[in-house]
Amino acid sequence: MLEEILREQNPWWANAPARAAVDYPIRRDFQRALLNFVHRESRRAILVIGPRQVGKTTALLQILDDLLEQGWPAGNLSYCDFSDDRITERVTPRDVADLVPPSARPDRPRLLLLDEVGRADRWREWLKQAVDTAAVRVVATDSAATLLLDGGVEAGQGRWDELRVSGLTFGEHLRLRARSEESIEQVLRRYPTELLRYLALGGFPEHVFEEELRRSRTRIRSDIADRAIARDLGATGVDVEAVRRLFVYLAADAGAIFSAKERARDLEVDIRSIKAWVARLEEAQLISRLRPRARGAARLRAKPKLYPSDHGLVSAFATSPAPSQDPSVLGRIVETVVCTHLRNAWTPADERLSYFRDHRDRELDFVVDTGSSLVAVEVTSASNVRDEKLRRVREAAKALKATKVFLVHLGFTQSAREGVVLLPLERLLLHPEIVGESRG
Amino acid sequence: MLNAAGGEVWVGLRENDGTAVAIDPIDDVERAERSLWDHLIETIEPRLGEEVAIEAVPVEDGSQSVLRIRVSNEPGRRVYSYTRKGARYFGRRVGARLRMLSYDEIFGSSIQRSDDQIATIEKKWDAELEGMLKAKSSTLWLRLQPLGEVELDFPSHREVAPYFMETERTGNRLTGWTFVDPHQRPIPRSGRVVHGVPDGRQTIVSRNGVITFTVPIEFLHWKGPERSLWPYALIEFPVSIWRLAAAFYRTARVAQAGPVFARMALLSVKGWRLKAGSAGTVAWQFDEKVREYTEDDVIAAKHVADWADATSDNPDRCAYPLIRSVYEAFGFYEADIPREFDREKGLRFPS
Numbered sequence: 001m002l003e004e005i006l007r008e009q010n011p012w013w014a015n016a017p018a019r020a021a022v023d024y025p026i027r028r029d030f031q032r033a034l035l036n037f038v039h040r041e042s043r044r045a046i047l048v049i050g051p052r053q054v055g056k057t058t059a060l061l062q063i064l065d066d067l068l069e070q071g072w073p074a075g076n077l078s079y080c081d082f083s084d085d086r087i088t089e090r091v092t093p094r095d096v097a098d099l100v101p102p103s104a105r106p107d108r109p110r111l112l113l114l115d116e117v118g119r120a121d122r123w124r125e126w127l128k129q130a131v132d133t134a135a136v137r138v139v140a141t142d143s144a145a146t147l148l149l150d151g152g153v154e155a156g157q158g159r160w161d162e163l164r165v166s167g168l169t170f171g172e173h174l175r176l177r178a179r180s181e182e183s184i185e186q187v188l189r190r191y192p193t194e195l196l197r198y199l200a201l202g203g204f205p206e207h208v209f210e211e212e213l214r215r216s217r218t219r220i221r222s223d224i225a226d227r228a229i230a231r232d233l234g235a236t237g238v239d240v241e242a243v244r245r246l247f248v249y250l251a252a253d254a255g256a257i258f259s260a261k262e263r264a265r266d267l268e269v270d271i272r273s274i275k276a277w278v279a280r281l282e283e284a285q286l287i288s289r290l291r292p293r294a295r296g297a298a299r300l301r302a303k304p305k306l307y308p309s310d311h312g313l314v315s316a317f318a319t320s321p322a323p324s325q326d327p328s329v330l331g332r333i334v335e336t337v338v339c340t341h342l343r344n345a346w347t348p349a350d351e352r353l354s355y356f357r358d359h360r361d362r363e364l365d366f367v368v369d370t371g372s373s374l375v376a377v378e379v380t381s382a383s384n385v386r387d388e389k390l391r392r393v394r395e396a397a398k399a400l401k402a403t404k405v406f407l408v409h410l411g412f413t414q415s416a417r418e419g420v421v422l423l424p425l426e427r428l429l430l431h432p433e434i435v436g437e438s439r440g
Numbered sequence: 441m442l443n444a445a446g447g448e449v450w451v452g453l454r455e456n457d458g459t460a461v462a463i464d465p466i467d468d469v470e471r472a473e474r475s476l477w478d479h480l481i482e483t484i485e486p487r488l489g490e491e492v493a494i495e496a497v498p499v500e501d502g503s504q505s506v507l508r509i510r511v512s513n514e515p516g517r518r519v520y521s522y523t524r525k526g527a528r529y530f531g532r533r534v535g536a537r538l539r540m541l542s543y544d545e546i547f548g549s550s551i552q553r554s555d556d557q558i559a560t561i562e563k564k565w566d567a568e569l570e571g572m573l574k575a576k577s578s579t580l581w582l583r584l585q586p587l588g589e590v591e592l593d594f595p596s597h598r599e600v601a602p603y604f605m606e607t608e609r610t611g612n613r614l615t616g617w618t619f620v621d622p623h624q625r626p627i628p629r630s631g632r633v634v635h636g637v638p639d640g641r642q643t644i645v646s647r648n649g650v651i652t653f654t655v656p657i658e659f660l661h662w663k664g665p666e667r668s669l670w671p672y673a674l675i676e677f678p679v680s681i682w683r684l685a686a687a688f689y690r691t692a693r694v695a696q697a698g699p700v701f702a703r704m705a706l707l708s709v710k711g712w713r714l715k716a717g718s719a720g721t722v723a724w725q726f727d728e729k730v731r732e733y734t735e736d737d738v739i740a741a742k743h744v745a746d747w748a749d750a751t752s753d754n755p756d757r758c759a760y761p762l763i764r765s766v767y768e769a770f771g772f773y774e775a776d777i778p779r780e781f782d783r784e785k786g787l788r789f790p791s
Contacts, residue, residue, distance in 0.1 A: 189640045190640075190658075192620070192622060192623055192624070192641075193615055193621075200614070200615060209662070211672060211719060211789075212790050213615070213790075324615075325614060411622075412623050
């Protein structure tokens with residue numbers, strides 16, 4: 001039974017020119033890291049972890065195609081999708097590894113690509129052993145939420161590396177919209193309001209070509225609320241209904257300073273439960289934490305801001321019928337998308353990215369520690385910057401002792417006023433490293 | 441006479457039963473001439489131009505003058521009205537009498553006049569389109585021209601830019617297939633505003649209300665096989681231009697309201713395909729009702745929209761006949777137009 005399924009999932013065993021991802025020619029940025037891993041002389045496995053629907057499976061299939069194109073022997077590549085509904089028996093990765101197609105070449109390494117490995121039986125034990133004995137190379141994927149079930153993420157120390165992936169950046173989104181050989185500038189010429197579409201849709205590859213925003217919002221809600229929370233986190237024993245409500249609160253309050261006490265009061269539950277659920281949502285990569293800029297013990301006491309892991313979640317869980325036209329929702333969407341892009345560009349984000357608020361309530365949305373300087377980044381969802389906003393940003397940046405100040409806006413013209421760089425959101429999203437450059 | 445075959449009117453001649461019998465010279469002929477001009481300009485619409493000439497004619501020893509008003513005879517001229525005590529009248533001079541025009545005379549001649557105008561305009565536009573075709577331009581071209589007399593205002597960048605850079609200003613979709621491009625600043629150029637670039641989407645709005653929009657046909661491809669027109673792009677680009685027109689026309693100074701003539705052309709469209717129906721339906725996934733345009737290199741459509749429709753809250757209706765013509769050119773019926781575009785309600789996407 002398994003053998004038949006695997007034969008179907010690995011058509012290149014019988015037909016070498018067969019390819020898995022011809023419908024998905026565009027590669028995400030992390031796909032390059034995966035390919036580099038495969039070519040590295042190392043026994044360690046790699047585990048690609050991320051929320052649902054961010055393109056993990058597609059990346060795996062693209063690796064298969066790339067390796068086949070590079071001449072990797074077709075019989076030495078084994079792919080198994082453990083979420084295949086036809087797999088009804090308990091199947092371990094060992095069962096997959098033991099099925100060696102006749103076309104496999106014993107003189108060349110074998111690569112196993114295991115999709116949704118968390119659904120396999122005793123996968124951790126097998127993977128440790130496989131790495132220790134160097135029997136096969138392994139690339140595996142799963143949703144962060146699923147892996148919470150058995151503490152699998154922590155168990156791999158020394159044996160596998162984790163590659164945490166998230167939604168599409170704006171640059172990746174545009175590349176998906178591009179035709180072959182087309183530059184990002186050309187794509188923007190064809191789709192000049194694509195930034196607004198990206199803000200409304202979020203970074204989920206599946207929805208890049210969706211015409212009806214309402215439909216994509218419904219599907220995103222279903223993926224998160226019904227699958228990631230109800231099914232995946234539910235299996236860890238959390239109160240599904242309460243966590244779903246909590247997540248809706250957090251999405252609606254994206255970028256707000258988090259108070260466990262207030263949320264506990266809202267949801268009429270124990271404060272410790274709230275803290276535990278927030279930790280779970282964070283581990284499941286559904287939310288991310290932004291710490292305040294503080295030192296020593298103050299840092300421990302200070303409250304973080306919480307953001308959904310993708311700005312599409314703000315839009316999807318908003319009660320407004322047209323979120324991106326609702327100024328308050330748009331403001332949260334814009335702040336969240338800036339957060340995700342800065343997190344990707346400035347790693348480790350927990351150390352380099354923070355927010356600023358002092359005792360006089362002077363605030364800055366983001367502070368980037370470039371290693372040599374502090375950069376203040378404030379975000380507005382307006383196209384034009386008002387003088388009052390500029391004044392408050394300057395005051396806060398002065399209190400922070402920031403060396404550079406950026407005010408990110410929804411307009412399309414970059415300028416500088418009174419020492420503040422007025423930076424178009426589009427530019428920041430395409431070049432998030434710009435805040436650390438000597439010229440803004 | 442303006443509404444008849446032209447002629448002359450004399451001021452300063454005494455009349456008896458329709459015949460001039462004596463001269464009653466005018467004391468201050470220059471003042472009388474100015475005063476007459478002021479009166480005609482104030483009371484007659486549309487505003488008079490070269491069709492009327494007033495001249496002082498010396499009489500007797502040349503120390504005094506009378507006035508001669510000449511009205512030229514131009515066939516197909518517009519219908520004129522005059523106001524008296526706040527009311528508007530359409531009249532025609534018959535001999536020495538004035539007769540009120542019938543409804544058919546007023547509007548029939550207006551239609552005749554529009555047809556003449558349209559024929560002239562079309563001839564001019566055809567030459568332009570021929571030139572584009574010769575240059576192998578693969579373009580969706582749309583032009584709107586008010587046949588009445590309108591004047592648009594372009595007071596400042598601050599007031600003009602939102603029309604072109606913000607979808608909300610014209611009621612267009614934030615993420616739709618529209619002329620809007622927030623990256624491009626509209627630039628004033630002798631009596632018109634130019635937005636965008638010739639090899640991308642470009643919109644030119646002239647002070648006299650003429651709006652020209654061009655976009656490469658390849659911009660109308662989104663999903664599906666190569667050289668497939670995405671139906672919503674095909675519909676929404678023209679609709680967005682009618683919405684832009686409505687927004688401008690509503691604020692225009694209107695000397696005379698008239699219909700708006702529109703012409704749309706898909707140039708170098710041979711070999712492009714169009715799929716019938718709405719992409720938002722399940723049937724779309726399975727229905728293979730795709731037609732390739734093989735007949736010619738151009739699909740052309742035209743429509744004359746009422747001024748009231750063009751300036752209404754729902755100008756989308758004005759785009760409907762143009763789109764229907766394109767679907768028909770591909771061999772489709774009206775029912776094959778995506779359901780999101782309703783002949784009466786206009787273009788509505790689920791939010």
